[in-house]
Amino acid sequence: VQLQASGGGLVQAGDSLRLSCAASGRSFSSYGIGWFRQAPGKEREFVAAIRWGGGNTNYADSVKGRFAISRDNAKNTVYLQMNSLKPEDTADYYCAARKWGETIATMAGYEYWGQGTQVTVSS
Numbered sequence: 001v002q003l004q005a006s007g008g009g010l011v012q013a014g015d016s017l018r019l020s021c022a023a024s025g026r027s028f029s030s031y032g033i034g035w036f037r038q039a040p041g042k043e044r045e046f047v048a049a050i051r052w053g054g055g056n057t058n059y060a061d062s063v064k065g066r067f068a069i070s071r072d073n074a075k076n077t078v079y080l081q082m083n084s085l086k087p088e089d090t091a092d093y094y095c096a097a098r099k100w101g102e103t104i105a106t107m108a109g110y111e112y113w114g115q116g117t118q119v120t121v122s123s
Contacts, residue, residue, distance in 0.1 A: 001025035003033075003114030005095045010120045011085055019080040021095030021114060028052045032100040033078040034110065035069065037091035037119075044107065047093070050078060051100045058105050063089075085121045092116035 007019040021033060034049035048069040049058045057069055068081040078095065094117075096110040103109060 001097070001112045003095050003097060003112055005093065005114040005117045008093060008117035008119045010122065013086055013121055013123050015085050015121070016081070016083045017085065017119060019082065019093055019095075019117060019119075021078045021080075023076045023078070023097065028076070028097060030099055031097050032104050033069075033071070034096050034098070034104060035078075035080045035093060036096060036107065037089075037093045038116070039088075039091040042091075044094070046105045046107070048080060049104045051104075052078075053100070056100070060105070082119070085119075087121050087123045090119060090121050092118050 002024045004022040011017055032049050032051050035047040036044050037047050038044040046060050047063055048067055050069045050071055066084045071078045095114045097112040098110040
């Protein structure tokens with residue numbers, strides 16, 4: 001199983017970025033794909049998740065209304081559209097996969113992790 005995150009970069013406050021997470025190696029129909037981020041010196045935190053099979057979504061309060069998670073079944077790819085970026089969004093962003101459940105918004109149970117993609121938002 002492989003999760004390949006991409007799309008990070010250096011942007012200014014107020015700009016947008018779209019991250020991609022390409023998944024391969026198994027069927028993810030009963031899984032959820034989550035995005036997490038980790039800023040320097042801070043713990044990794046949940047950002048958003050989507051249920052591959054049903055499209056249910058879950059967002060951290062800090063990104064609601066600014067970020068949108070979506071999936072493209074044909075491409076086996078999950079996207080994180082990030083709008084109105086703020087300097088506090090600066091972090092390494094990771095995608096991960098686990099079976100969908102009530103604790104999807106925590107790190108518990110995530111079986112597969114991709115490498116990080118760096119997002120830097122300047123003020």
